[in-house]
Amino acid sequence: MxxxxxxxxxxxxxxxxxxxxxxxxxxxxxxxxxxxxxxxxxxxxxxxxxxxxxxxxxxxxxxxxxxxxxxxxxxxxxxxxxxxxxxxxxxxxxxxxxxxxxxxxxxxxxxxxxxxxxxxxxxxxxxxxxxxxxxxxxxxxxxxxxxxxxxxxxxxxxxxxxxxxxxxxxxxxxxxxxxxxxxxxxxxxxxxxxxxxxxxxxxxxxxxxxxxxxxxxxxxxxxxxxxxxxxxxxxxxxxxxxxxxxxxxxILPYNRVAHDLNGASVDEFMVELGKRYEILHAQDTPLEPIDKGAAAMYLQGKWYGLGVRSEFENDHPVDGLDASLLQNLVLDPMLDIKDPRTNERIEFVGGIRGLGELERRVRMLDAAKSAEEMAERGPAVAFALYPTAIGELLAVADAGMLMPPKSTWxxxxxxxxxxxxxxx
Structure with a gap:
């Protein structure tokens, strides 16, 4: 070099x-x-x-x-x-x-x-x-x-x-x-x-x-x-x-906030989510993912601990990344956010801002909705991810591949x- x-x-x-x-x-x-x-x-x-x-x-x-x-x-x-x-x-x-x-x-x-x-x-x-x-x-x-x-x-x-x-x-x-x-x-x-x-x-x-x-x-x-x-x-x-x-x-995590549930009710969303991630527990205080494959979700004032189901785990340099799993299992198929680089219904929040920033943005988005909008589109939802490891970044680059946008902070x-x- x-x-x-x-x-x-x-x-x-x-x-x-x-x-x-x-x-x-x-x-x-x-x-x-x-x-x-x-x-x-x-x-x-x-x-x-x-x-x-x-x-x-x-x-x-x-x-x-x-x-x-x-x-x-x-x-x-x-x-x-x-x-x-x-x-x-x-x-x-x-x-x-x-x-x-x-x-x-x-x-x-x-x-x-x-x-x-x-x-x-x-x-x-x-x-x-x-x-x-x-x-x-x-x-x-x-x-x-x-x-x-x-x-x-x-x-x-x-x-x-x-x-x-x-x-x-x-x-x-x-x-x-x-x-x-x-x-x-x-x-x-x-x-x-x-x-x-x-x-x-x-x-x-x-x-x-x-x-x-x-x-x-x-x-x-x-x-x-x-x-x-x-x-x-x-x-x-x-x-x-x-x-x-x-x-x-x-590397700190790069978290996501989706503006709505793409028209699904909260119950419908949770059922579909449960097919992809195990919903481990719920609490009122912030949750931080502690291992690869884990995520945390903030929805309607509650935090949920999530663990990707074993059948979706893989060793692919890109598809196995936590950001990819969330994109491919939830954001795209469930929330219709297919290209997060251009979709206006998603925001990215650097991990340095803390989990409180996710709560703030979700509350702000929901407060701005009329009753009709809330009924039609559903509430906002935030996802906190486990940070990408430096070894994962090197492996992706060595393979000549690209990470999902906003994978590292x-x-x-x-x-x-x-x-x-x-x-x-």
């Missing part, structure tokens, strides 16, 4: 905590606007430049992307951002609830993505790609790192450990309690040694950031068309990544703005 050092554009040390921002896509428009209030250095101003315009302005207008470039240039000009003189690798550590994960900040090759050395497990949506393509193109930079993972390698671990023994570039705790630390690897011999060690790693896997990766690659291909004499060494042939060993990562989230990769 090829990784390449780069000259990062990055915040000076005393500004890093003010600059670092959650990824652009964890916010809706109103949330993003609220998040930047009183925070002029937050990178979210640059990542979501529509926050600088009226709420009803077209967030995809050319002027919006131009504003992002203007803000980035202004932060470089005023010294908020500095640039390293020579290509470097960096380390990025995040600590959440006492658990540490340390990734290598580097550039990966567009050709490795195209050739399958950077493996995917999700499809992407063209609309979401278009926005980031325009953002990258306008800024002439990649600003949101792709979250990659790889199978642990002892030689790489040793070099990472050596670099972490020095004083960090950054060391701060964000508002959500996550500790962020970063180190620079700038000595030529250490840069060469890390690149050589990583060359023995056969492949990397996209953990989070499929749309950012696809967009970065498409900008690279676009630049190749614009520069038919390209050599392959230009920066647009590479994309910004942070690569973590798989053993350090934790990684925490903690990488911050944007700490490392920027210029394309020219």
């Amino acid at each position: 090829f990784i390449r050092p780069f000259k990062a554009v990055r915040p000076r040390a005393d500004a890093a905590s003010q600059v670092a921002a959650l990824p652009y896509d964890v916010y809706d428009r109103a949330e993003a606007a609220a998040a930047v209030e009183g925070k002029p250095l937050s990178f979210l101003n640059i990542d979501r430049p529509e926050t600088q315009f009226a709420p009803d302005a077209d967030m995809y207008a050319d002027a919006v992307y131009e504003k992002g470039r203007e803000l980035l240039d202004a932060r470089v000009a005023d010294g908020t951002f500095v640039s390293d003189d020579a290509p470097c690798f960096y380390l990025y550590e995040l600590v959440m609830d006492g658990r540490s994960q340390v990734g290598i900040v580097a550039c990966c090759a567009v050709d490795d993505y195209l050739d399958g050395a950077v493996k995917k497990h999700e499809n992407t949506l063209e609309k979401k790609e278009r926005d980031r393509i325009r953002h990258i193109d306008a800024l002439d930079a990649q600003t949101g790192p792709i979250f990659l993972t790889y199978r642990d390698d002892a030689a790489v671990d040793a070099l990472v450990g050596q670099a972490r023994s020095r004083e960090p570039l950054y060391d701060f705790t964000s508002e959500d309690g996550i500790v962020h630390r970063a180190w620079i690897i700038d000595a030529a011999d250490e840069v060469e040694a890390l690149a050589a060690a990583f060359a023995a790693v056969p492949c990397a896997y996209i953990a989070d950031g499929h749309h950012r990766a696809a967009s970065a690659v498409k900008v690279g291909l676009k630049r190749r068309e614009e520069h038919p004499d390209y050599t392959g060494d230009e920066e647009f042939n590479f994309f910004l990544s942070v690569l973590f060993p798989a053993s350090q990562l934790a 990684f925490e903690p989230k990488l911050r944007s703005g700490l490392f920027i990769h210029r394309l020219s």
